[in-house]
Amino acid sequence: MPIPAPVLYPPFNIVRLSHIVLTVTDLATSRAFYVDTLGLQVTDETSEAIYLRAMEERGHHCVVLERGDHALAKSLSFKVFSESDLDKARDYFASQGIECDWVERPYQGRTLRAIDPLGMPIEFYFRMHKLRPIHQQYKLYRGVKPLRIDHFNCYSDDVETSVAFYNSLGFRITEYTEAEDSGQLWAVWMHRKGGIHDIAFTSGYGPRLHHVAFWVPTPLNIIDLLDLMSTTGYLANIERGPGRHGISNAFFLYVRDPDGHRIEIYCSDYMTVDPDLEPIKWSLRDPQRQTLWGSPAPRSWFEEGSVFPGVEPRRPKLEASPIIAP
Amino acid sequence: MPIPAPVLYPPFNIVRLSHIVLTVTDLATSRAFYVDTLGLQVTDETSEAIYLRAMEERGHHCVVLERGDHALAKSLSFKVFSESDLDKARDYFASQGIECDWVERPYQGRTLRAIDPLGMPIEFYFRMHKLRPIHQQYKLYRGVKPLRIDHFNCYSDDVETSVAFYNSLGFRITEYTEAEDSGQLWAVWMHRKGGIHDIAFTSGYGPRLHHVAFWVPTPLNIIDLLDLMSTTGYLANIERGPGRHGISNAFFLYVRDPDGHRIEIYCSDYMTVDPDLEPIKWSLRDPQRQTLWGSPAPRSWFEEGSVFPGVEPRRPKLEASPIIAP
Amino acid sequence: MPIPAPVLYPPFNIVRLSHIVLTVTDLATSRAFYVDTLGLQVTDETSEAIYLRAMEERGHHCVVLERGDHALAKSLSFKVFSESDLDKARDYFASQGIECDWVERPYQGRTLRAIDPLGMPIEFYFRMHKLRPIHQQYKLYRGVKPLRIDHFNCYSDDVETSVAFYNSLGFRITEYTEAEDSGQLWAVWMHRKGGIHDIAFTSGYGPRLHHVAFWVPTPLNIIDLLDLMSTTGYLANIERGPGRHGISNAFFLYVRDPDGHRIEIYCSDYMTVDPDLEPIKWSLRDPQRQTLWGSPAPRSWFEEGSVFPGVEPRRPKLEASPIIAP
């Protein structure tokens, strides 16, 4: 299948990915990881949940950690441009037979929850409690100095269906890989906010969250995090990297949180605001698409991910080629 | 005057600043500076003009150097979202009594030229000749490794009028300084593409171009450029920096091209795509607004700039306070 | 005067500069600066003194802060190769009419105190209490991530006498400036440990300490310190920089401690272990000797320094040329 044409005038205006809600099994253990090690800032904290923001964000949260019995990716959230976009979203979803409902979320205005065609829970809001800037309070910077949430990456058992849906919402494709024999889309990167992606999909048992990513200032911050994690008991949590992706050109590191949720630390991709930017196609036969420098990803990186609540991952429509496997 | 409210649904959709046309008095001398020293890539070259792009850009040019008798800033160009936005722009300008006309520009589709209320020549296009990506051809990286054009900064003799006009076009204010006694706007940073600014205005003899800026990967690239310029005959072209701005939080360096046009090398400001992001106000009494680390800018930085063709700079409506002067 | 020939087989073997004792007027205030801001590690602490080491040092201290009524540089200390070198030092000083005596110093073995020909108190020891390595305890890194003490820089009212003395002790000259009219030495950099200097002398009211320097990993750590100091109440303590020295090629920043003692943060000079390395001569007329990028040092940097106890600074033998003054 050729990639779909961009929808330049989507049914409602999504500004960017906004935050993720993760279920974790021990809040204190997760706090040590997300706050003391990665360096996210606590904006609220109860016995049931911790709210976090990154250093340049003024919205109340980019990560919500909720206490639970099992590690889950509870929902992926997006900010829309204005309140009227929420109503347009509701109408659009209704017209498409997409299940959706209004929900209450702390520190947010009206919030719409929907289930995407593959079963992923996605949420939309237009207003979040604003906090005062801390990006120049340099004494607060710690760990990897996370500046902002950057993207979600998801396994999909049916990438073409996932891409068609998010394309219809106005997400624009920046880079992609195609299965050469069948011509089917294998993995696709899609954006709203002007970088390589707000969300990406890769063929695999899905739907599952592959990772959530945070933007940091330079590769040296990633080296700092590696030094820190490898000498504070987090050696086994380092999964892949550091390296440069061929796709996106970003410098990356993948680490796992105490429950196994995968976190990417990411910087230096490129600007994509032009609506006529041509997507870059990569061959699955090109190992540099994953790591420009050639080193392969470990098997866990291809296979493991976070389950969404109540959605049993399904076998992917596309067979993994031997090229993909580590 | 309070800053104007953002115009969330502007009369036409400007995507970003795109390129600048500079008149220079000797193309070979300018080429040594822009190409061999800064590291921009030549995309076309004649006896009358040189076209340049930065490393992650796919459009044909972000700088056009034209041979001329005098150093001039010929025009500031912006990319609009679609062809229909050009027509909407023409209609809007007409309705506002803004002089505009269709012009022919090499490597561009239909292009609209207008004169802003202060006399600055601005141009709009929607389609530019596309070149293939070179951001992963690392052997081409040189000099300061410029990734993309980032913004224009202009002197205005009437900042409030300038801001009102660009605000009406949908540019959103991110940071600003106010003259404390009069409450008048002194300097304003305004964006379309999601950073601190596509264009900024500072009170001064105007209209004139203060500088055009290029985005680079990290502060270390700026240090590399300083080392290079100071040992290749460009010592006197280093004007200010390196340092970190209070406003924008960016790491910066200002250099002058062989004709005196001012170039900023810039990185690490923050993302501003949220339409409800609150502008940050700075006091003119706070010297950290200019350099977070406290070192003052030289007098030339406050006084010198590039003239636009046929527009005699006028004395600014606001008096420079002693705080501003070096 | 031509620079003196290196003494390749000196009377005793000095390994490197080792530590400084500074009198400060408020230990808590100094602790906030040296520990919380610069990032040195406390190795002992009493109501009268704080002992500090840098991250890669295994000796007990590189800085001793002693409580006192006035800010003073109490002594400059050097490590010698073996215990027998202490006795050779004593004999040598005696033969030269240099006043010296054995003193007791906490955490050190036998220690010899001498007064150099200009009146500076210098101390020598061969054994210091060893601490276990912390250079891979990355959670301890803070502030500018100081790795080790690098050098002392002193005003001398008679640079040629200072240089002759330290040259006789085996310090080898790496770079120097000469007063062009008189041919007299203006400033000299001298090393034992294989870098540009363990100690340097500049003409000025002396003897006084100009600064003590600490080595850090990269220029980005210096940028981090600037960001931190300028947003935690230390803006006025930033005196000069960041920049690259022409002499030494090092990247630098000068800050002042709460009592005015000057600290240089320093990195990326070059290796000088070859005994036949030819000193590099700089002209006082070359402003790039101080800052390769051209920006001048402030007047305070040329004039202020820390007094040694009981030694009244004397007018320098050389007149400051207008070129030197800011």
Add this chain to the structure above:
Amino acid sequence: MPIPAPVLYPPFNIVRLSHIVLTVTDLATSRAFYVDTLGLQVTDETSEAIYLRAMEERGHHCVVLERGDHALAKSLSFKVFSESDLDKARDYFASQGIECDWVERPYQGRTLRAIDPLGMPIEFYFRMHKLRPIHQQYKLYRGVKPLRIDHFNCYSDDVETSVAFYNSLGFRITEYTEAEDSGQLWAVWMHRKGGIHDIAFTSGYGPRLHHVAFWVPTPLNIIDLLDLMSTTGYLANIERGPGRHGISNAFFLYVRDPDGHRIEIYCSDYMTVDPDLEPIKWSLRDPQRQTLWGSPAPRSWFEEGSVFPGVEPRRPKLEASPIIAP
């Protein structure tokens, strides 16, 4: 075996490692790698050999590439303190039954060639043709910006014998690994110039050269080299890294030259000039000794190396444990 005690007053004074002579099969191909890609500077060039220096070196060469039929490590060279040290070296070697002879080497003064107890050809000189400094000619910096040769690393079939010999020459041990069952030395790092090593030995089929290393300014230069090599046809020449060694704490990358000679790019180890610095012992069971961040080295890194002329590598006395193998 316990590590030998340091010999503080060795029979002659070696200043540092100096240069390597490598036989390569095609000078043009090697030039493209060493000059155009790594960034070493050509100081002489004939149809038979290329002489190279790094950016802060003033001696004529740190690498000599000689045309030959087979890739060989021809010799490892060291600089001694003075001419008399050459004679002392000859006498010492004679007294120890070490084969040695005076040889002629272009651009060097008197040069002594010896064969170490394991069969490695080593050379000593005191004077080399000096070139003027280029460390501030920033336009010459290219590739990884190599500043200086840093160390040799060799396979030895009998590490204890190798270490005993170089220890007797005054090389001081900084870090080492021991085979836990037998207590035998597995790998040892030894220095003269004040870093972690001028030479290191690891148990393996030997004698062979494992790699020669060059010092670069920061980890970002290593990232630049990876980007360059992976997009200019050298992808397969990237063997291991980037990463941080546990041993030495250095940031590293291993690449292979066109003939398979292994080059390490290296920075940020620590200063070791103190004669009483205690060596750091690592367990072979600790995978972080090799890569602090945990990722294993590939099999080729443990097995491949450059042969010395006329010396058949021998099976190592120590069995490789399963822990060592990749």
